[in-house]
Amino acid sequence: MKRRKTFAVLVSLLLVVALFGTVLTGCSSKTANNNGGSSQKTESEPILIGGVAPVTGPAATYGKSTKQGYEMALEEWNAKGGVLGRKVKLVFEDDKADPTEAANAFSKLINDNHVVAIVGSVTSSCSLAGAPIAQRAGVPMITPTSTNPKVTQVGDYIFRACFIDPFQGTVAAKFVFNNLKARKAGVIYDIGQDYNTGLAEFFKKEFESLGGKIVAYEGYPDGTTDFNTQLTKIIDAKPDVIYSPNYYNDDGLIAKQARTLGFTGPIVGGDGWDSPDLFKIGGDAVNNCYFTNHFSKDSKDPKVQAFVKKYTEKYGEAPDALAALGYDAMNIMLTAIQNAGSTDGAKIKDALKNIDYQGVTGHIKFDKDRNPVKSAVIIKIENGKQVYVTTINP
Amino acid sequence: MGSIFNLQQIINGIQIGSIYALISIGYTLVYGIIQLINFAHGDFYMVGAYAAYFAVMFSAARKEHPNVLIVLLISMTAGAIVAFLSNRIAYRPLRYKPRLSALITAIGVSMFLEYTSSAIPAIGPSYRAFPQSALIPEHTYKIGHAILSNYQIVNMSVAVVLMVVLTYIVQYTRIGMAMRASAQDKDAARLMGIDIEYIIDFTFIIGGALAGAAGLLTGITYPRINPYMGIIPGLKAFIAAVLGGIGSVPGAMLGSYILGFSEVFGMAINSILGEGIAYAILILVLIFLPQGLLGKKTGEKV
Numbered sequence: 088m089k090r091r092k093t094f095a096v097l098v099s100l101l102l103v104v105a106l107f108g109t110v111l112t113g114c115s116s117k118t119a120n121n122n123g124g125s126s127q128k129t130e131s132e133p134i135l136i137g138g139v140a141p142v143t144g145p146a147a148t149y150g151k152s153t154k155q156g157y158e159m160a161l162e163e164w165n166a167k168g169g170v171l172g173r174k175v176k177l178v179f180e181d182d183k184a185d186p187t188e189a190a191n192a193f194s195k196l197i198n199d200n201h202v203v204a205i206v207g208s209v210t211s212s213c214s215l216a217g218a219p220i221a222q223r224a225g226v227p228m229i230t231p232t233s234t235n236p237k238v239t240q241v242g243d244y245i246f247r248a249c250f251i252d253p254f255q256g257t258v259a260a261k262f263v264f265n266n267l268k269a270r271k272a273g274v275i276y277d278i279g280q281d282y283n284t285g286l287a288e289f290f291k292k293e294f295e296s297l298g299g300k301i302v303a304y305e306g307y308p309d310g311t312t313d314f315n316t317q318l319t320k321i322i323d324a325k326p327d328v329i330y331s332p333n334y335y336n337d338d339g340l341i342a343k344q345a346r347t348l349g350f351t352g353p354i355v356g357g358d359g360w361d362s363p364d365l366f367k368i369g370g371d372a373v374n375n376c377y378f379t380n381h382f383s384k385d386s387k388d389p390k391v392q393a394f395v396k397k398y399t400e401k402y403g404e405a406p407d408a409l410a411a412l413g414y415d416a417m418n419i420m421l422t423a424i425q426n427a428g429s430t431d432g433a434k435i436k437d438a439l440k441n442i443d444y445q446g447v448t449g450h451i452k453f454d455k456d457r458n459p460v461k462s463a464v465i466i467k468i469e470n471g472k473q474v475y476v477t478t479i480n481p
Numbered sequence: 482m483g484s485i486f487n488l489q490q491i492i493n494g495i496q497i498g499s500i501y502a503l504i505s506i507g508y509t510l511v512y513g514i515i516q517l518i519n520f521a522h523g524d525f526y527m528v529g530a531y532a533a534y535f536a537v538m539f540s541a542a543r544k545e546h547p548n549v550l551i552v553l554l555i556s557m558t559a560g561a562i563v564a565f566l567s568n569r570i571a572y573r574p575l576r577y578k579p580r581l582s583a584l585i586t587a588i589g590v591s592m593f594l595e596y597t598s599s600a601i602p603a604i605g606p607s608y609r610a611f612p613q614s615a616l617i618p619e620h621t622y623k624i625g626h627a628i629l630s631n632y633q634i635v636n637m638s639v640a641v642v643l644m645v646v647l648t649y650i651v652q653y654t655r656i657g658m659a660m661r662a663s664a665q666d667k668d669a670a671r672l673m674g675i676d677i678e679y680i681i682d683f684t685f686i687i688g689g690a691l692a693g694a695a696g697l698l699t700g701i702t703y704p705r706i707n708p709y710m711g712i713i714p715g716l717k718a719f720i721a722a723v724l725g726g727i728g729s730v731p732g733a734m735l736g737s738y739i740l741g742f743s744e745v746f747g748m749a750i751n752s753i754l755g756e757g758i759a760y761a762i763l764i765l766v767l768i769f770l771p772q773g774l775l776g777k778k779t780g781e782k783v
Contacts, residue, residue: 143599145707147607183606278753305752310713312703313500315493316748316755323487336608336705343704347621348489348628367610368705 133176134169134430136161136420137196137226139207139217140413144183146334148362149209149409153231154179155402156413157206160421170424178202182213189213193220202226203430204423206416209409211235211252211282218245225432227423227439231416232381232409234358235281239457244436246457248416248448249381252282255357256289258463258479259330259379263355264297266465266477267377269328271302273321275341277333279309286332286357302326314341315348322350332357339368346372353377361408366471376468382411382448383464383475394447408448415446488627490745498741499636500702503695504718505725505733506643507688510651513728514664514684516580520587521567523715524594525560525689529696530611530706531604532559537612547616553697560693561686563594568685573678591715598708606708613704632702639698643691644734650687651730660684664728720763726776735774 138157142150161177169175178200180192189208196202197220205221205228208214214233221228222242229246230238234255239245263269272294276287284306291301302324305317314337321329322345331341331354342354353375360378384395384405394414398406406414419442424430427438444451449461465476504526511519533556540547571590575583599606613619620631651657662670663680671677699714700706717740718733725736740759748755766773 143606145608307748307752308756312699312705312710313493313497315496316490316745317752319487319489319493320749320752323489339610340703340705347619347630364608364610368608370614 131173133174134171134424135176135178135200135202136417137193137200137202137205137207138177138179138417139182139189139192139196139205139213140179140209141184141213142181144185145336146184146210148335148364149232150181150184152407152409153207153209153413155398156231156406156410156415157417159398159401159410160414160417164418164421170421171428171430175421180207182208182217184210184213186212186216189216190220193217197221197224197226203432204228204420204435206231206413206420209233210280211238211285212280214238215241215281218242221245227420227432227435229416229420229439231412232358233282235285236456236458237281243457244432246419246439246453248412248419248446248451248459249358250461250463251458252285253289255379255463256286256291256332257293258465259286259332259355259357260290260293260297260299262377262379262465262477262479263328263330264294264299267328267353267355269299269326269353271300271324271326272328272330273303273305273324273326274301274330275305275307275314275317275321275333276331277309277311277337278306280334282357282359283333287330290330290332311337312340314344318345318348318350321345322348326352328352329354331355332359334359335362335365336368339365339370339373342369342372342376351375358408361466361473363404363407365468371471373468374470377476378466378468379463379479380408380466381461381463382406382408383466383473385475386464388447390445391447411447415444415448415451418446419444419451486746486749488625490749491742492627492629492633494742494745495637495738496633496702496741497744498738499633499640500695500699500714501718501721501740502640502734502737503636503643503698504692504714505721505737506640506647506730507691507695508715508718509722509725509727509730509733510647510691511684511688512722513651513730514660515572515576515681516664517572517583518587518719518727519688520584520715520719521590521594522688522692523711523718524591525564525567525692525711526696526699526714527598527706527708527711528563528594529556529560529693530700530710531598531696531708532556532693533616533697533700534609534611534706535603537615541612541615549616552616553694556693556697557690558693560689560691560696562689564685564689564692565682568682573681591711595708595712604708608705608707611700611704611706613701617701632698636698636702639694640734640737643694644730647687647691647730656680656683717759720759722773724762724766724773726773729773729775732773732775739774 140150140153182189182192209232211233214230218241222244227244231248234252236251274287277283303321331338338360356378358380423435423438427434451459462478462480464478467474467476508522533552536552536555537547567590571586598604622629659675659680663677721736721740722733725732743758747758
């Protein structure tokens with residue numbers, strides 16, 4: 088019996104070693120293919136660009152808008168004759184706003200589809216899961232919308248098209264303190280998301296340094312539907328505003344429950360509020376609320392107006408900030424490939440660093456940490472509609 | 482401390498407790514009869530919520546005002562049908578197999594319901610806004626500084642009524658007697674002329690209908706539904722049922738309210754650590770009071 092067991096253990100160990108061996112060699116041969124292979128492809132073959140966004144799951148409307156932005160940019164380039172004389176083609180993966188799915192999507196795009204660059208993902212947690220994979224493979228990546236600072240710190244192949252959480256949290260605090268004249272603020276945020284905790288932290292820091300007081304700072308776990316406990320505590324502390332830097336489906340419920348508990352003041356959020364579903368869930372409760380955003384479709388800029396018109400004709404709805412950022416991110420990546428004159432990852436990366444691009448979400452140049460230096464807009468919700476309030480420059 | 486132990490937080494505790502109670506009563510009923518921890522119970526609840534969603538959308542499309550009682554009936558029927566089918570298809574073939582097989586099957590049924598629903602285009606994996614105000618518009622009442630909504634009153638009264646009705650059925654009716662007999666000894670019950678499979682079908686139908694009703698009520702209270710909405714409440718309701726003594730209907734109710742209050746006060750003291758309190762309670766109960774607060778001591782079954 089004992090001998091048999093030892094034998095069984097040995098065989099399984101051997102199997103494990105063999106398995107690991109194949110996996111490792113498999114991987115290395117694939118990366119080699121990717122680095123050398125793509126640039127040697129014939130002229131007629133399209134350039135493959137990976138796109139990642141959550142078109143299903145808890146952030147589904149973000150993904151849908153972003154994807155439509157990618158597609159519109161791509162179509163415009165193809166209509167003009169493509170990039171480097173070749174057509175460009177989007178290989179799209181849905182990450183469901185789940186970091187595990189995002190990591191799988193990035194691996195699949197790089198190892199199986201051999202894309203030359205990746206535009207994605209949308210939520211910060213997903214981009215943080217995907218970025219190390221892109222960095223290791225030497226595939227340039229630009230996230231349209233992930234605002235957490237850690238994303239581009241992963242490495243020199245990682246860029247973004249949006250401003251970062253410190254800026255967004257800081258702008259919100261300045262706006263609340265200077266324009267809304269609030270002196271006491273309560274904060275409610277999802278403790279399971281890098282984006283939410285980041286915004287909450289930077290809002291608190293700036294608001295306190297301006298001389299305001301954070302009267303309550305309450306977290307909740309992912310998947311919460313009942314925020315009454317946290318809101319009761321916040322409202323009892325009598326804040327002038329509540330800062331809720333979360334995703335729209337939570338913000339809608341939070342606004343609703345806060346109003347039921349008798350809070351009439353403004354509720355302020357970040358770009359996560361930008362979704363048509365916010366009104367469906369929150370109803371009247373989201374009136375008299377504000378949020379910081381990347382883009383307003385009411386801007387007078389002719390480039391923005393042209394984009395809004397074309398997008399609305401194509402998709403039958405006005406673009407939100409995610410659509411605009413998706414569009415800008417794809418355009419930046421394709422411009423960089425064109426400027427690099429090659430589909431080589433390292434050359435695209437260098438071209439990205441030196442880019443100077445006028446997009447619909449503002450003028451984009453990267454700082455040394457590969458974050459764009461650009462302005463934010465404040466949007467107010469009135470009668471279920473988004474109204475442009477002001478632009479705040481960095 | 483004023484914002485921690487005040488009337489509003491007590492109302493919040495009752496609110497969460499009522500939602501748990503609505504689910505855990507059905508949970509505990511099924512366990513009481515066939516000793517199966519039906520992990521899919523939370524998903525029956527999700528099915529009930531979606532049935533209500535489609536019923537309201539259907540009447541909205543025809544520009545009619547939906548009747549709350551008819552919607553409730555539709556949710557309960559949908560929950561009951563799914564529960565009945567899960568029993569016939571998944572659990573019945575395993576009736577005399579080791580209990581662990583049935584437990585694993587229950588997890589399988591749960592995942593099947595979640596992922597199948599998200600694959601159906603009409604349901605889909607994303608959040609949907611539940612048409613709350615089309616069904617019952619919200620009203621609030623002021624009690625001192627605290628605010629009570631009509632949803633909270635409805636949830637709590639439905640939970641209490643269901644507990645009373647179920648206790649009555651199980652304790653004082655013929656079918657209830659048959660249920661208790663089947664719970665005690667299946668073979669002896671069969672020898673006494675009880676159709677065990679009929680009793681089990683009946684139990685699942687009641688459990689599913691309760692879950693369906695709970696789905697509708699949570700849909701109204703928290704107007705946001707998705708196919709995975711049953712996972713966390715299902716887990717919490719299971720903890721509540723274990724705490725109260727799994728198999729005991731009043732126990733499930735008691736456990737749900739204790740859990741609701743502990744969570745609310747835990748989170749009021751520290752919002753980040755508070756969430757873990759439900760799981761801490763489960764562990765403590767399993768160590769020191771495995772039969773739960775109102776459960777029977779059944780040492781020999783282990």
